[in-house]
Amino acid sequence: MEQERIFSIRGAVYSYKGATAPALDGIDLEVAPGEWIALLGANGSGKSTLAKICNALLAPTQGACFALGLDSSDPDCVPLIRQGVALVFQNPEDQIVCAIVEEDVAFGPENLALSPDDIRGRVDRALELTGLSELRRRGSHTLSGGQKQRLALAGALALEPRALVLDEATSMLDPEGRASLLECLRELNRRGMTMIQITHIMEDTAYASRIAVMESGRIVWDGSPSDFWGGEYLRRGFDEPGELALYRELRSRGLILPDTRPVVEDILEALCL
Amino acid sequence: MSLEAENVTYSYNVGAAAENVALGGVSLTVNRGEWVSVVGHTGSGKSTLAQHLNLLLFPSSGRVLIDGESAREGSPRARELRRKVGLVFQYPESQFFSDTVREEIEFAPSNWGVVGPELEECVDEAVEASGLDPSLLESNPFRLSGGERRRVAIASVIAMKPDYLVLDEPTAGLDASGVRDLTRILNDIRSGGLAVVQVTHDLKSALEHSDRILVLERGRAVITGAPWEIALYLASNPVQGLILPPLARFAHRMRMRGIDVPIHCEVSAIVEALERSRGARQ
Numbered sequence: 001m002e003q004e005r006i007f008s009i010r011g012a013v014y015s016y017k018g019a020t021a022p023a024l025d026g027i028d029l030e031v032a033p034g035e036w037i038a039l040l041g042a043n044g045s046g047k048s049t050l051a052k053i054c055n056a057l058l059a060p061t062q063g064a065c066f067a068l069g070l071d072s073s074d075p076d077c078v079p080l081i082r083q084g085v086a087l088v089f090q091n092p093e094d095q096i097v098c099a100i101v102e103e104d105v106a107f108g109p110e111n112l113a114l115s116p117d118d119i120r121g122r123v124d125r126a127l128e129l130t131g132l133s134e135l136r137r138r139g140s141h142t143l144s145g146g147q148k149q150r151l152a153l154a155g156a157l158a159l160e161p162r163a164l165v166l167d168e169a170t171s172m173l174d175p176e177g178r179a180s181l182l183e184c185l186r187e188l189n190r191r192g193m194t195m196i197q198i199t200h201i202m203e204d205t206a207y208a209s210r211i212a213v214m215e216s217g218r219i220v221w222d223g224s225p226s227d228f229w230g231g232e233y234l235r236r237g238f239d240e241p242g243e244l245a246l247y248r249e250l251r252s253r254g255l256i257l258p259d260t261r262p263v264v265e266d267i268l269e270a271l272c273l
Numbered sequence: 274m275s276l277e278a279e280n281v282t283y284s285y286n287v288g289a290a291a292e293n294v295a296l297g298g299v300s301l302t303v304n305r306g307e308w309v310s311v312v313g314h315t316g317s318g319k320s321t322l323a324q325h326l327n328l329l330l331f332p333s334s335g336r337v338l339i340d341g342e343s344a345r346e347g348s349p350r351a352r353e354l355r356r357k358v359g360l361v362f363q364y365p366e367s368q369f370f371s372d373t374v375r376e377e378i379e380f381a382p383s384n385w386g387v388v389g390p391e392l393e394e395c396v397d398e399a400v401e402a403s404g405l406d407p408s409l410l411e412s413n414p415f416r417l418s419g420g421e422r423r424r425v426a427i428a429s430v431i432a433m434k435p436d437y438l439v440l441d442e443p444t445a446g447l448d449a450s451g452v453r454d455l456t457r458i459l460n461d462i463r464s465g466g467l468a469v470v471q472v473t474h475d476l477k478s479a480l481e482h483s484d485r486i487l488v489l490e491r492g493r494a495v496i497t498g499a500p501w502e503i504a505l506y507l508a509s510n511p512v513q514g515l516i517l518p519p520l521a522r523f524a525h526r527m528r529m530r531g532i533d534v535p536i537h538c539e540v541s542a543i544v545e546a547l548e549r550s551r552g553a554r555q
Contacts, residue, residue, distance in 0.1 A: 144315075174315075174474055175516040200448075203519075239449040243519035245540045255547065264519045268526050271547070 004069075006163050006194040007031040007054060011063030024048040025217035033162075036185075036195045038205040040238065041214030042214070047198045050214070051167045054196060055085040068162055083112070086156035090168040094117075095155060101143070102127065102136040105154045112159070121271035126157040130184055146177020146179055150184060170204055182207065196202040202233065202241050207264045226258040243267070276303040276358060276437045276468060280335035281325055283318075295321040298335065298493045305436060308459070308469040310479035313489035314514025319472045320363070322489070323439050326470060327360040340436075359435030363442040365426030366414070374417075375410045378429045396433050402465065403428035404458040406442070420451035424458070431462070438462060439470040444478060456482055477518040480504060480537060488512055501537040508536060 007029060014024040023046045031037060041047050052058040056072040068084045070077035082131075089095055098104035105126050105179050109119045127133045130150040134145065143151060149169060156164065170178045178201075186207050189195055197204065205211055211228040213221040213236055221232060229247060234240060245261035256270040283296040296318045303309045303326075311319045324330040325337050331346040333460040339358060344351035360367065377394060382395045400407050406417045409417065414425050425445065430438065443459070444452045460482070463469045473479055479486050480500045488503060489493040490512050496503065507517050508525040517525070524543060527534050527550075534546035 173475075174514065176514055179516065241519065241538065243523070246520060246523065246543060249540055250547075251545050253544070253548070255544075255551075264522045264526075267524065273526050273530050 008066040012060035013062035034192050036189050036209045038198040038208035038211045039198045047215040051165045054165050055087045056081040075238040082083040084161050085163045088166045088169045092152040095152045096140050101138050105158050108159045122158045130154040146173050146180050166197045206261050229262050274305050274340050277338040281332040299494045301487050307466045307484045308463050310471045310483040310486045312479045317489040318492040323441050323472045326439050327358040328355045353466045358437045359430035361430050361440040366422035369414045373411050374414050374425050377414050378432050381433045399432040401426040402431050437468040441472045476515050476549045504536045
């Protein structure tokens with residue numbers, strides 16, 4: 001059955017036990033298939049809580065969250081949501097469980113009681129998508145930081161989810177590792193994967209199709225990347241990386257169009273350089 | 274007056290099957306009042322080099338000269354010379370052990386027998402140089418923010434009154450505003466006549482702030498030079514783990530297309546050069 005919305009969150013409130021203020025304070029968010037949402041916000045703004053609401057690790061204390069058309073407050077739906085919405089965390093070490101790369105990727109599907117052929121197929125595809133096919137027999141501990149994060153992603157992909165929620169998945173990586181992970185995410189999105197990407201790194205927003213900003217448990221801005229890069233991020237006090245400054249300057253002089261992405265390679269292409 | 278590494282070679286686990294050449298003949302000169310960065314991938318030998326500069330490690334061959342003088346391992350002279358080179362380890366706040374910021378900063382000088390008003394002066398100077406808020410002196414260092422803790426760690430090294438300050442990944446784990454503050458402080462310290470040696474994998478920060486940069490790859494020196502020389506080199510010679518910052522990648526492409534622009538420059542210079550070249554074409 002084709003779902004109209006991957007996520008439909010309405011008036012969601014979430015309070016942790018003993019906390020004075022709610023972590024989420026009335027979230028409304030509709031996400032269509034194939035969207036790539038970058039979710040920005042300061043520490044403590046509620047981004048990670050929202051991530052956990054999205055894959056039913058938490059259920060809203062008020063309001064509702066439907067993921068893949070399933071109600072996350074219904075215990076029967078919870079396992080299906082967790083299978084269909086994969087979560088990737090900041091530290092890959094937190095979700096790598098096996099000593100050998102391919103065994104780690106197989107862990108999730110094995111727990112779904114699938115046939116060996118089906119498992120093998122899923123592992124092969126996940127390794128291929130994350131560019132780890134050649135490293136499949138390696139020890140997980142011998143991988144670099146960027147490779148480990150791609151392994152964590154492969155483990156999530158082996159569940160063949162409809163949506164990915166990435167919670168600061170690039171923040172522990174060096175520039176090379178970050179670039180390789182972003183490239184991988186771009187490919188997944190091109191193939192139709194819906195993504196919610198939590199980050200505080202401006203560069204990570206370059207490929208999103210939509211950007212949302214959180215503050216004190218609420219979404220305070222939600223709009224197109226072009227509007228965001230056009231200056232909204234400066235008004236909201238985010239840092240300005242060099243390529244964004246360059247993008248803004250060229251855009252204000254009419255040398256590039258607003259829909260160009262603030263990425264060096266895309267700006268060069270727009271300028272025919 | 275300078276701090277010099279001369280053809281330094283160093284191996285871990287000498288003679289064992291896992292012998293690992295961390296540095297294979299690396300040279301570097303740092304003058305007082307200079308900011309020199311050592312950049313390289315994880316495992317390139319940059320932390321090993323930092324530990325040689327402060328005589329924590331001694332080279333298997335080659336030598337380290339502090340103001341022209343070298344010393345043998347374990348000699349009293351080595352201990353004296355080491356005082357001239359303050360080393361701030363990576364994540365230094367993980368080594369805090371005192372109940373107050375003041376005790377943390379007093380630790381080294383009071384161990385050397387500095388007492389009374391002289392000790393107080395020493396602490397005050399270190400607090401000022403590190404940009405630490407003096408009202409935090411009686412606070413528990415474990416309760417401070419990440420940026421403040423980093424400053425306490427730097428203050429406790431400055432309290433040793435070194436002539437050279439070596440910092441291993443000083444910006445690791447700090448957010449953007451923490452990095453900006455720290456950079457400003459290190460700049461002030463350098464202007465005060467100390468040498469700053471920053472060991473980092475953050476090429477962008479090194480290019481922005483250093484007078485000179487040494488690039489290491491698998492224990493060997495690839496190139497030493499001014500930031501623009503390093504950017505120019507890396508644009509056509511990839512080095513493991515180092516990606517040229519976006520603006521330098523942009524400038525490099527413009528140069529390849531025959532547009533005259535410095536490889537290491539600001540947004541405004543890039544835009545001006547672009548407009549110039551468009552004007553000339555029309």
